[in-house]
Amino acid sequence: MEAKLKALYGVRHAFGCSSGTAAVHIALGALAIEPGREVITSAITDMGSLTGVLYQLLIPRFADIEAFVEMGRRHGIPVIEDCAQAHHTMWKGRLVGTFAAVLTDRNDIEERIRLFIDTCCFRDGRKRNPYFLAPNYQMTEMQGAVANA
Ligand SMILES: Cc1ncc(COP(=O)(O)O)c(C=O)c1O
Numbered sequence: 001m002e003a004k005l006k007a008l009y010g011v012r013h014a015f016g017c018s019s020g021t022a023a024v025h026i027a028l029g030a031l032a033i034e035p036g037r038e039v040i041t042s043a044i045t046d047m048g049s050l051t052g053v054l055y056q057l058l059i060p061r062f063a064d065i066e067a068f069v070e071m072g073r074r075h076g077i078p079v080i081e082d083c084a085q086a087h088h089t090m091w092k093g094r095l096v097g098t099f100a101a102v103l104t105d106r107n108d109i110e111e112r113i114r115l116f117i118d119t120c121c122f123r124d125g126r127k128r129n130p131y132f133l134a135p136n137y138q139m140t141e142m143q144g145a146v147a148n149a
Pocket residue numbers: 018019020021022045046047048049082083084085
């Protein structure tokens with residue numbers, strides 16, 4: 001499924017996870033944003049957009065998102081697209097979103113995404129060292145099978 005998503009969206013990295021709520025939380029956790037910083041989000045959304053913000057001790061602020069996406073891109077502020085419910089949707093000629101997955105082109109946070117999904121546990125033979133708090137947001141086999149079908 002992850003290989004299919006990479007090809008479909010043309011991104012370097014794709015990670016399945018357990019839910020849309022988890023996907024937003026993982027993206028925030030992988031960016032390792034300091035507690036107390038502000039996250040600008042839409043007022044019209046699902047609670048899943050906010051849960052990760054609050055768990056990471058960040059402060060949600062509500063605003064018109066389109067203006068902030070542009071500003072974020074110009075000033076190097078990370079932009080997380082919460083595309084739950086928008087699988088395979090086009091916006092301004094671009095494909096957005098997927099379900100329960102985190103997509104990125106950034107090599108610098110790829111490992112932290114992987115660790116945030118999986119209890120900060122190395123699976124490549126390195127000694128266990130859970131050096132930050134990370135939940136278990138792995139996609140189940142059943143979810144993966146359905147997504148792949
Ligand atoms: C925009 C948005 N973000 C996050 C979520 C949460 O997704 P999940 O229910 O898979 O945790 C939803 C669910 O409806 C959503 O619409």
